[in-house]
Amino acid sequence: MPANPYLPPPVRIEKVTVENAARDLKTFDLAFVNEADRGRFSFLPGQFAFLSIMGVGEAPFGIASAPSEPLVKFTVKRVGSFTTALHELDSGALIGLRGPYGNTYPLDLMSGKDVVIVSGGFSFTTLRSTLVHLRDPARRQDFGKLVCIYGARSPGELLYKDELRAWETRPDISLVLCADSVCGETWPCNEGLVPNILKQVSPASGNAVALVCGPPIMIRYTHPVLEELGFKPEQVFLSLENRMKCGIGKCGRCNIGPKYVCKDGPVFSYAELLKLPSDY
Numbered sequence: 091m092p093a094n095p096y097l098p099p100p101v102r103i104e105k106v107t108v109e110n111a112a113r114d115l116k117t118f119d120l121a122f123v124n125e126a127d128r129g130r131f132s133f134l135p136g137q138f139a140f141l142s143i144m145g146v147g148e149a150p151f152g153i154a155s156a157p158s159e160p161l162v163k164f165t166v167k168r169v170g171s172f173t174t175a176l177h178e179l180d181s182g183a184l185i186g187l188r189g190p191y192g193n194t195y196p197l198d199l200m201s202g203k204d205v206v207i208v209s210g211g212f213s214f215t216t217l218r219s220t221l222v223h224l225r226d227p228a229r230r231q232d233f234g235k236l237v238c239i240y241g242a243r244s245p246g247e248l249l250y251k252d253e254l255r256a257w258e259t260r261p262d263i264s265l266v267l268c269a270d271s272v273c274g275e276t277w278p279c280n281e282g283l284v285p286n287i288l289k290q291v292s293p294a295s296g297n298a299v300a301l302v303c304g305p306p307i308m309i310r311y312t313h314p315v316l317e318e319l320g321f322k323p324e325q326v327f328l329s330l331e332n333r334m335k336c337g338i339g340k341c342g343r344c345n346i347g348p349k350y351v352c353k354d355g356p357v358f359s360y361a362e363l364l365k366l367p368s369d370y
């Protein structure tokens with residue numbers, strides 16, 4: 091950690107991708123201005139970082155790129171003051187990036203097992219990082235089947251569409267995309283809610299780990315399906331997005347009972363969450 095952990099190294103916006111027709115979801119590909127800062131930014135899938143704009147403020151976001159990718163990627167929904175200011179910036183603008191923070195998805199536990207990813211809406215970000223990481227030819231053989239069920243309200247709200255279309259045809263991953271309503275579109279071909287599609291796909295739970303990210307309503311209806319499929323609470327992992335201020339366990343803004351989401355999380359097993367007060 092640098093001497094002043096709140097000091098954000100400068101990064102340059104290299105590319106901005108508008109992800110949906112409403113234009114409230116944008117992906118920012120960032121490059122560190124100083125090579126040494128890139129070297130220090132060592133992360134694994136599941137971690138997050140703070141983006142900052144001078145004179146505006148800062149906010150935490152899950153890292154959507156994989157560690158091996160040269161640019162650091164974040165997908166941001168425009169919801170308030172910071173995210174609106176970020177959405178107004180274009181390629182070439184300089185912003186700050188401090189982190190990485192938090193824990194990672196349980197890569198050691200996942201080794202040798204099938205990995206089942208269940209995601210909805212724009213929460214897919216750190217799961218994209220995970221999929222790119224696991225599918226790297228250097229480590230793909232360390233994991234069993236890769237099953238990913240990813241849905242959104244409408245086809246246009248799915249993130250990373252070009253990449254998903256390419257992944258659908260690859261033999262090393264079983265990617266099932268869906269939309270609550272396909273709105274007459276021919277892609278994706280599955281119409282339905284993520285928990286229902288999960289039930290149809292019915293991935294085996296015997297030697298598997300499930301990673302779940304999505305809006306609270308999706309998570310609520312996904313758990314019973316995972317249980318029905320035989321997933322035990324210690325086989326299911328979720329990433330939380332509680333409000334944060336410092337990101338480094340100092341301010342107490344993000345805690346759930348004795349746990350700091352920024353330091354002990356954001357990734358928790360369902361077994362851990364069952365022991366905590368239910369205010370997550």
Ligand SMILES: Cc1cc2nc3c(=O)[nH]c(=O)nc-3n(C[C@H](O)[C@H](O)[C@H](O)COP(=O)(O)OP(=O)(O)OC[C@H]3O[C@@H](n4cnc5c(N)ncnc54)[C@H](O)[C@@H]3O)c2cc1C
Nearest residue numbers: 138149150151152165166167169170171172173331332333
């Ligand atoms: C670990 C972590 C990872 C995250 N990853 C992403 C990501 O990949 N992409 C992304 O778009 N967002 C992500 N978020 C949420 C993001 O941090 C907030 O959307 C952002 O802080 C809002 O800042 P703002 O100034 O634009 O909004 P504000 O002006 O602060 O608030 C605008 C509205 O958003 C609500 N809001 C603010 N923060 C949160 C939050 N944490 N959870 C729910 N509602 C909130 C407020 O209640 C208000 O209604 C993540 C949050 C955490 C803690």
Ligand code: FES
Nearest residue numbers: 335337341342352
């Ligand atoms: S955000 Fe400050 S303690 Fe977690």
